[in-house]
Amino acid sequence: MALEVGLGAAFANARTIVTMKHVGLNVAADPLFTSAYTGVVGALIVVSADDPGMSSSQNEQDNRRYAVAAGLPAIEPSDSQEAYDFFFAAVEISERWKIPVLYRMTTRVCHSKSIVVARSADSTAVARGAAPPPAPHFEHDIAGRVMIPANARPAHRRLRAKLAEIAAWGEECALNRVEPGDRSLGIITSGISYMHAAEAGPGACFLKIGLVNPLPIERARAFAASVERCVVVEEGDPVITDSLRAAGIPVESKAEMYRFGELDVARVRRILARDVTPEPAPLRGKPPELCPACPYHTVYGTLAKHDCIVAGDIGCYTLGVLPPYRAMDSCVAMGASIGVGLGLRHVLPPAQARRVVSVIGDSTFVHSGITGLVEMAYNPPPTGHVVLVLDNGTTAMTGQQEHPATGRTLDHGPTNKLSIEGIASAIGIGSVTVIDPYADPEGFERVLLERLAASELSVIVARRPCILAAADIRRWEQQAAELRARASAQAAFDLPLDER
Ligand SMILES: Cc1ncc(C[n+]2csc(CCOP(=O)(O)OP(=O)(O)O)c2C)c(N)n1
Ligand code: SF4
Known part of the structure; x- marks a missing residue:
């Protein structure tokens, strides 16, 4: 979605940056490949933060391969200064050749700090005489942006011609x-x-x-x-x-x-030194664990107690795989829990199939779980299925970011709130239950067992804020309530006297 929004903005002449980790580019790959054909009018820089060594990822894919496969120029800085300097070059390439540019970072470049000398006002592109970007505006270019085969065939040729020009320019450019x-x-x-x-x-x-x-x-x-x-x-x-x-x-x-x-x-x-002798084993660090007061403890205690087959997902709750619970049987990609759970339900003998639960966090549900629920409603397994959405009111694992189901923008201001239970009902899931597993562990266990026994489609929203985010969430909710109250008072004041 982010890449598509960025592409739309770049079609309208804006300078745009879209950032994601390496696996995020898998999700964005569909628009990425074709954006190389459409090109852009403004600038579009796609930052991919790769994670060699998997310090916090499920694979260590090398996204330089994406640049080659999609046919996009790719730039790779070595330190903070280059990350800064090369970014200007990325924008210049994108604007000159009207093409998205992949900006490849890796963990160590992102996590290291070095002194950066900023460009002075005198040396900015504007001061050097380059025109600032014109204000965003739209011009039709149907043949250039509507990628039906008749338009895409010449677009592919145009892309290869651009790449040949960039390759010739790259032989002499200062980036190398x-x-x-x-x-x-x-x-x-x-x-x-x-x-x-x-x-x-x-x-x-x-x-x-x-x-x-x-x-x-x-x-x-x-x-x-x-x-x-x-x-x-x-x-x-x-x-x-x-x-x-x-x-x-x-x-x-x-x-x-x-x-x-x-x-x-x-x-x-x-x-x-061409040394291929075995390397010393890395020192064992302390394994990660759920916080002592994490609301997920009761959830995983219950799943483990009843020997559930858990199609899991990615977030803090993946830690349920570790002792003492060991209550997760797969974790593949964001949102995969629902599809994998459905696959298991479709083929396992009924007695085993009835133990399958898909477990997914609130942010992950919004990111890529909703399509799984649509598939579940469309092709229900004979034994039904149980999806457990762990709604802790935040994106805990990656640093407590907001998401559409928190009802707050990234900077914590109020916005529309997606209702997880509302969307599940609207998709056609027959049984939707909301419960606090921390305040009512027995109730949670009862609901889970009841839904596993029924051959129906069920969503259980286990709602309890992440203990580390709870105080902040309360504060932001209060600020949002005050803003809403002020806005409605202002709206009432703005009404003509006879309508107040
Ligand atoms: C495609 C993709 N994008 C981003 C990530 C990084 N990531 C790992 S977990 C996570 C979010 C987890 O949030 P949530 O589902 O709410 O679970 P919580 O951590 O709050 O338990 C993200 C964005 C990823 N693994 N894959
Ligand atoms: S940060 Fe929040 S969600 Fe993650 S383990 Fe701690 S309490 Fe649980």
């Missing part, structure tokens, strides 16, 4: 640079890997790549030819390596064992 050094070792690298490699191989020659798609192939060819040994140091998939080798450039790459997890200086030293 050669750092001269000892010619016995040349390192081709990008992103955070550059920082590690600079420390692990001081004195080496570097080709540091900032424009990671399209790659500066000819520059890399000349660089590789100019050094005795040329090693590509890159975190994650061998994206640069594969492209250079496909272009016939003989480069050395890391061993497969270094494809997993983040790189660091020690690992890059090993790569450069």
Whole structure:
């Protein structure tokens, strides 16, 4: 949705940034691929925060692959200063070639801090003479933006032509640079890997790549030819390596064992030394756990007690998989709990099928659970199904952000509130129950058992605020009530006297 909103804004000449983590781009992939064909009028920068090493993710996909697959220019900064500087370049590329740009970050770049020298007012694009973006306006471009096959075929050709131009420009652009050094070792690298490699191989020659798609192939060819040994140091998939080798450039790459997890200086030293001996096991940290007063305890206690088969989802509540409950049987992608639960219900023998519960958080339900309920109403399994929405009034796991079912905007102001129980009833779910599992654990257990025994479609909304967010939620609710009261008093005052 965010990418589509951003695309609409960029169709109307705005400069737009859309941010997400790497798996978010999977959800946005459908509009992403075709936005490469439609292009934009203003600027559209899609920031993808990748998580090599999976510090808080379910996979470590390398989204540079998306740039190649969709045909989008991709930029990768190495530190805070570059994150700042390269962003201007991303906007310039997007506006010049009228194309979305993928801005690829990784955990270590996002989580590290370094001093940033901001552009002074004198050096801004405006001061340098570039025109500021015109005010948003709309001009019809039916052939350019309505991607029926007759329009999409020429659009694909236009995209490839743009990419060829960007590739030619990229060979010389300042986003890629050669750092001269000892010619016995040349390192081709990008992103955070550059920082590690600079420390692990001081004195080496570097080709540091900032424009990671399209790659500066000819520059890399000349660089590789100019050094005795040329090693590509890159975190994650061998994206640069594969492209250079496909272009016939003989480069050395890391061993497969270094494809997993983040790189660091020690690992890059090993790569450069061609060391493939087993690495020391990482130190065991304290495993995460639910807060002591988390409302999810009673929920997972009940699910574990009755040996439920739990199709789970992503959020704080995923911690129900850990001891003492171990009450989660799958967790795949945001919103997948409902579809996976339905699949289990469809094929399992009835006695087992009746133990299947889909468990999903409130934010995740809004993000991508609603379509699962529609599928459930449309193709109900013979034993029915039970969906448990854990509504803690916030997006707890990622830092207590608001979402449409909290009724508050991202900065906590009042807005329309999506009713989870209302939407479940409207979709046609026969049994919808709202209960506080913390205040009434016996009642929760009773409802759950009753709904599991019935061969019907049920949604149980287990509603109790996250203990860490509860005080803030109360404060924002109070502020919202005051704002509403002030607005209705103002509205009454604005009425003509005889209508008051
Ligand atoms: C497609 C996608 N986008 C974003 C994320 C990051 N993420 C992990 S959990 C989560 C939200 C969880 O919120 P909620 O469902 O309310 O559960 P809670 O943490 O409050 O228990 C998000 C956005 C993700 N895993 N996948
Ligand atoms: S942050 Fe909130 S939802 Fe997450 S474990 Fe703690 S109390 Fe539970």
